[in-house]
Amino acid sequence: MSFILRALSAASVFAIALYVFLPHWRPPLASESPATSIRDIPPFGLGTWLSDREKVAHAVEYALASGYNHIDAALIYRNEDQTGKGIAASKVARDDIWVTSKLWNAHHRPHEATAAIKKSISDLGVKYLDLYLIHWPVAFVPGEGTKLDEGTSIFDTWRAMESFVRANLTRHIGISNFARKDVEAIMHMCEICPYAHEFETHPYLQQQRFVDFHNEIGVKVISYSPLANTNPIYDKGIRPILEDPFWTDLAAKKNATVVQAVLAWGVQRGTTVIPKSVHEKYIDENLNALDVSFNDEEMTAISHEDKKARMNNPGKSWGVKLFADLDDPTKFDDIKGEEL
Numbered sequence: 001m002s003f004i005l006r007a008l009s010a011a012s013v014f015a016i017a018l019y020v021f022l023p024h025w026r027p028p029l030a031s032e033s034p035a036t037s038i039r040d041i042p043p044f045g046l047g048t049w050l051s052d053r054e055k056v057a058h059a060v061e062y063a064l065a066s067g068y069n070h071i072d073a074a075l076i077y078r079n080e081d082q083t084g085k086g087i088a089a090s091k092v093a094r095d096d097i098w099v100t101s102k103l104w105n106a107h108h109r110p111h112e113a114t115a116a117i118k119k120s121i122s123d124l125g126v127k128y129l130d131l132y133l134i135h136w137p138v139a140f141v142p143g144e145g146t147k148l149d150e151g152t153s154i155f156d157t158w159r160a161m162e163s164f165v166r167a168n169l170t171r172h173i174g175i176s177n178f179a180r181k182d183v184e185a186i187m188h189m190c191e192i193c194p195y196a197h198e199f200e201t202h203p204y205l206q207q208q209r210f211v212d213f214h215n216e217i218g219v220k221v222i223s224y225s226p227l228a229n230t231n232p233i234y235d236k237g238i239r240p241i242l243e244d245p246f247w248t249d250l251a252a253k254k255n256a257t258v259v260q261a262v263l264a265w266g267v268q269r270g271t272t273v274i275p276k277s278v279h280e281k282y283i284d285e286n287l288n289a290l291d292v293s294f295n296d297e298e299m300t301a302i303s304h305e306d307k308k309a310r311m312n313n314p315g316k317s318w319g320v321k322l323f324a325d326l327d328d329p330t331k332f333d334d335i336k337g338e339e340l
Contacts, residue, residue, distance in 0.1 A: 038098050041070065041100075041130070041196060041222070041272055044272070044274075045098070045274040046059065046071050047274040047276035048071065048073050050231075053079045055278035057082045058086065060087060070272075071097065072198075075102065075116055087126070088125050098130045098131070099130050099131075101124065101132055103133065104116065106141075106142050108139035108157040109149070113160040117129070117169050117170065131171070131196060133174045133198055134161065134175050134178075137182045146318050148319065175198075176199060176222075177322065178199070179322070180213065181324070181325055196219060197220070200223070200310060200311065204228040204305075204306065204311075206308075211269065222273075223266050226262065227259060227275060230259075234311035234312065236309050236311060242259070244305075256291075256292045259282075260289040262289075263275060263286060263292075264290070264294070308328055310328035316331075
């Protein structure tokens with residue numbers, strides 16, 4: 001009995017010591033946002049960048065009715081209100097849809113960021129977001145175009161992002177278009193760490209080491225422009241991937257279209273792909289990529305087709321060297337592409 005009492009006494013002293021000396025300890029922060037049937041980001045989504053305002057509502061409605069459960073949006077796309085109409089018209093339950101939006105460069109100051117996320121939530125017609133991303137690691141002075149805001153750091157903005165999770169405005173937060181050094185800087189200081197990183201990656205800009213790095217640190221990768229240079233605003237002087245003999249042959253072997261083959265590769269390598277379309281035919285075609293798969297030999301062959309060609313880089317026009325430690329960084333002697 002005396003042994004038991006001594007053990008209980010020791011346990012009590014230890015517990016009191018923890019309470020006294022570690023009053024601020026708490027487990028890693030997590031969102032207490034509304035319950036949802038979709039716990040993790042789906043591997044396939046509908047992108048809405050450059051989607052015609054007159055067509056995007058129907059595209060979103062049709063996609064959700066056809067089996068999509070993931071919509072990728074952003075305030076700067078200037079069509080979130082129409083995207084929201086499509087979500088509402090689909091009649092799909094909110095808890096069955098993953099909705100991502102993004103914080104634009106001019107809204108990095110904490111009070112601006114709060115207004116921005118609330119506007120996106122309102123325009124999209126949802127009560128919360130599943131994922132909210134810092135769109136670019138670049139801050140503009142509000143109301144002054146692309147004038148750089150030297151007084152607002154990505155750390156200031158990240159603290160605001162963390163507050164949005166605590167306020168149940170979004171389930172998760174993340175980043176977009178960051179260089180590796182910026183990812184590492186955020187991971188070093190975060191209390192609520194990035195759930196996902198959305199950046200350009202496709203067969204012509206595979207960035208496999210960068211993708212692997214995210215797997216190692218537990219950050220999911222979302223691939224924008226997953227179809228490489230099919231976007232008409234991209235011009236790198238490279239043969240369009242839809243006409244690339246390697247891909248036309250591989251797609252034929254799989255009894256698939258080139259689009260389906262390319263998207264299937266993106267999914268099989270573990271990234272989430274978000275192709276954009278406002279046409280019912282292509283919305284259906286894209287989703288059927290989930291029926292295509294490759295063997296190890298084919299995946300290796302695809303890895304040899306990397307051209308390290310970045311289609312989207314507005315760094316020169318902003319006066320910022322983007323992607324400094326990645327393939328095809330900003331070069332101030334030329335510029336191609338203006339992704340938003």
